[in-house]
Amino acid sequence: EAGIGVILDLVFNHSGESDRYGATLSMRGIDNLSYYRHAQGEPGLLINDTGTGNTLACDHPEVRRLIVDTLRHFVIHAGVDGFRFDLAPILGRTSNGFDADSETLTAMLEDEVLKDRVMIAEPWDIGPGGYQLGNFPEKFLEWNDRARDDIRRYWRGDEWTTGALATRLAGSSDLFSGHTRTVNFLAAHDGFTLMDLVSNEHKHNEANGEDNRDGHGDNMSWNNGTEGVTRDRDILADRRRDAEALLSTLFASRGTIMLTMGDEAGRSQRGNNNAYAQDNEITWMDWATLDEALVEHTAMLSALRKRFSVFSETSLLTGDGDIEWISPSGQPMQVSDWENPANPVLGFMLKTDDATTGKATRLAIIINRGHTPQTFALPGLNWRCYPDNQPWDTALAPRSVRFCIEN
Incomplete structure (x- = not known):
């Protein structure tokens, strides 16, 4: 129950x-x-x-x-x-x-x-x-x-x-x-x-x-x-x-x-x-x-995890329309990004249903393992942070993970 x-x-x-x-x-x-x-x-x-x-x-x-x-x-x-x-x-x-x-x-x-x-x-x-x-x-x-x-x-x-x-x-x-x-x-x-x-x-x-x-x-x-x-x-x-x-x-x-x-x-x-x-x-x-x-x-x-359906799915994420790996410019990651041994940032976007709105959307997850702030752009115009619903301003704090929802 x-x-x-x-x-x-x-x-x-x-x-x-x-x-x-x-x-x-x-x-x-x-x-x-x-x-x-x-x-x-x-x-x-x-x-x-x-x-x-x-x-x-x-x-x-x-x-x-x-x-x-x-x-x-x-x-x-x-x-x-x-x-x-x-x-x-x-x-x-x-x-x-x-x-x-x-x-x-x-x-x-x-x-x-x-x-x-x-x-x-x-x-x-x-x-x-x-x-x-x-x-x-x-x-x-x-x-x-x-x-x-x-x-x-x-x-x-x-x-x-x-x-x-x-x-x-x-x-x-x-x-x-x-x-x-x-x-x-x-x-x-x-x-x-x-x-x-x-x-x-x-x-x-x-x-x-x-x-x-x-x-x-x-x-x-x-x-x-x-x-x-x-x-x-x-x-x-x-x-x-x-x-x-x-x-x-x-x-x-x-x-x-x-x-x-x-x-x-x-x-x-x-x-x-x-x-x-x-x-x-x-x-x-x-x-x-x-x-x-x-x-x-x-x-x-x-x-x-409860709100977004992507986290209850079990298929492997392959990059074939289900996940996009992105660099701080908001563009797809290149070989040089993957092969940078000390790369401090990693971003990816997931296609998912949103149980709150009842609509399909994209969820961006942005990681900065570095000890200094980073600037990270997201493709498109209308991204809001979860959970505070503030517009994404590209500022990624040190040693942090941020979640953004595309509206």
Whole structure:
């Protein structure tokens, strides 16, 4: 009734029984050889494609039945709208590696109760051939870490990233064909929060008790002038500005978007990018310190996606009448624009229906990742800014994304 669906995150790749030295809690005591994957010819050696010490044998009929029955239970008895699968290639693994047409993946998609549910894959595990982004069956949406990384690199200021960003904004045609199945995101439950991404060049995991050795070291992050916590108002304003720009870029992209709770409000984990074991102020949501300006900005972006039909479409943007890439002169981008390694600006126009007016129109999205103002002309005469409805005056502020509607 409220228009909110429920997606349940499930882990069908390992159990809490760890490696061969772990406790016997459930499946190990029932049928160790059937429920877990073992090395060929070595029944005492557990395969570890998950990093937890064991890997479920999802191609075994009994494990397949366990998975499908569990999914059916949550749909029938809880009304769940869909599922996100942790380390999802495990679901499609056989003795020969990942198989998108495996019996288990097929059973999940063809079951009468499950066939209309949303299915989302985290398309990687740590086993051989474990990175399977773009290779899941057509009904699956897939977490797109390349979109995450390319958006981050672009706003960090890395050279030669304009083309990569355009590919992600248009639906990732290098990964999907026909229509996009991408789930674009900036941050997830693992890694930096969005605010930590623009506040830290390095991870700060000392509280985890491993001398900061844990957690990923390459976060494609920056700190806007000082590392971590600061009271400098200019630096804090720059961090919010960058968070707004990153959010605007995400919400302007073709495909499904994912936003981690708290990122719309400036939540921080004090630079800790591996905080799964912290049940304290590091990970708790501090409701008293929410950034209301960032919340309002995110709400504006959400309303934008709801208003314009182009953001609910799934076809890949190809440039064949659906999108136009434009330079600051308002003219189509040239090879020299694409090949400028430090190009600070990127503009594009989308054909779309406007739910507010009931008419077809064009929506222009203009990006300036540079640290100085830019002048950006739009073709035609009557462009107004969203959401303030002011005429577009060609002035593009540093580190900003602007939206304009043609009237």
